[in-house]
Amino acid sequence: MANDVALSVKDLKTFFYTERRLNRAVNGVSFEIKKGKTLCIVGESGCGKSVTASTIMQLLPTLSRIEEGEIVYHSDRGDIRIDQLERDGKQMRAIRGSEIAMIFQDPMTALNPVYTIGFQIGESLTYHTDLSRSQKRARIVELLKNMGIPLPEKRAGEFPHNYSGGMRQRAMIAMAMSCNPKILIADEPTTALDVTIQAQIFELMDTLKREHDTAIMLITHDMGVVAELADEVAVMYMGNIVEAGTVDDVLRRPRHPYTRALLDSIPVLGRGKNQKIQSIRGSTPDPYDRPVGCQFAPRCDYATDACKAMPDEENISDTHRIMCWNYEEIAARD
Ligand SMILES: Nc1ncnc2c1ncn2[C@@H]1O[C@H](COP(=O)(O)OP(=O)(O)O)[C@@H](O)[C@H]1O
Ligand SMILES: [Mg+2]
Incomplete structure (x- = not known):
């Protein structure tokens, strides 16, 4: 295994079982996410992009399960078979949110309505870092400020319901980026945001890539974003990756x-x-x-x-x- 790879997925199948009917939502996909690079996943709604992401995070909805395949996280401590970890076990909880973080399509998946935004980002920092109280405080304010949230000192003390949809999205992105993850999975992260904020967030993702060699998996339907940010592209259709390659391969020489x-x-x-x-x-x-x-x-x-x-x-x-x-x-x- 080349050591520039952060995550390898091999022949992954994730199926849903509802009312005795079977949905092969992810039907055998293989790909790698490389350190310091961005893999964009594209494809029409329902093709399995979000389910692929939730599978990697071990955050699958009930009625679904990994049917086959491997998910290997190439950590600094050696290879870890994510698919074999207990979903809410100690190891998975230590990795999730710190080394592998996710920006969800729906911010309320990640935010808890009963705690302030500052508290929630702080929790993640407490769990995953050794920052002192005052360092944490400074980091929370810095993260919110980086996301273009006005009056971050004051806003940190507010609850998710005090935030607009776009601001919640940004707070969740701040949380995902808080521990400088090795792998960042972003599921249509900027759909609800205006172009200025969108550009700002992509800039921050780029900084993460440059400074921490973070591997990014970016799910998007915006080909402009793909052209600008992707190193590699995977095109999904009905649970398969039907075509994958460098951004030039897929956008300039689609087959x-x-x-x-x-x-x-x-x-x-x-x-x-x-x-x-x-x-x-x-x-x-x-x-x-x-x-x-x-x-x-x-x-x-x-x-x-x-x-x-x-x-x-x-x-x-x-x-x-x-x-x-x-x-x-x-x-x-x-
Ligand atoms: N919670 C769920 N319960 C049942 N089926 C689901 C659920 N989430 C996704 N699916 C099904 O899995 C397939 C892939 O969905 P998804 O990964 O969300 O698509 P997208 O590419 O739009 O992110 C679809 O057929 C969808 O209906
Ligand atoms: Mg989706």
Whole structure:
């Protein structure tokens, strides 16, 4: 294992069991997050991005479980099989929130309504660091200030319900960043925020990367953000990573019909006003009633008989991989 890798996920499957029905929410994904780099995960709503993130954090909702696969955290103390740790055991609690931190799509997942924001950030610092009382106090104020929260001394003493939605989001980001994590998982972290604050937060994530070599997994549907921040990109569809590679591989040389359709469906900064925006035809299948074989086949313009079987993962190059039977033929038509 190269020592530039912070986290490796191998053939991970996370399934939901509801009313005796089965949803293969994450259906065999493999990827690595590298130290000091950003991996962006993209894909339409429901494709398994958040479930992948919660699986790594061992914060899965009830009715779901890791079915197969490995999650290895390459810590300074050696490799740790996250998937084998007890969800609320001592080891997982020590790692979660300090070495591996997460910014959730919904801030109330991370914030407790009955404690002040300052207290909650302080708790995390008490649990995971040796800072003195006054150092903690200073760190809390600094973190809130960095997030653009006005009057941070005063605001630290307020409760989540005193904060606006955008401010809660920022308080949670402050909490996630408080212990300078080795791995930061950010699930659509800036969706509710205005562009100035968004830029500020990405700047802080960048600082974390530079100063602490933090590995970042950033879930986003904003291709502008991907183009700007990603080192590597993984495209998910119905529980699979259908294409992955460097940002150049995936944004400039997309090979999977889904990636191409996704890129055509979203305005991309720098492509000018005249770009054709075309929505992806059809809709994502019912997760409880999935197509057999390639999940994208029913919406794919290039589908053939071969697509009735699930495609293997194939390497196009050292950095670029794909799950599509027909990618070579499709490329030849360009
Ligand atoms: N708490 C839950 N209970 C049941 N099914 C869920 C739950 N959370 C997610 N799922 C299902 O898992 C699949 C992946 O969802 P998710 O990871 O949230 O998608 P997204 O890519 O939009 O983050 C979807 O089919 C979704 O319906
Ligand atoms: Mg999500």
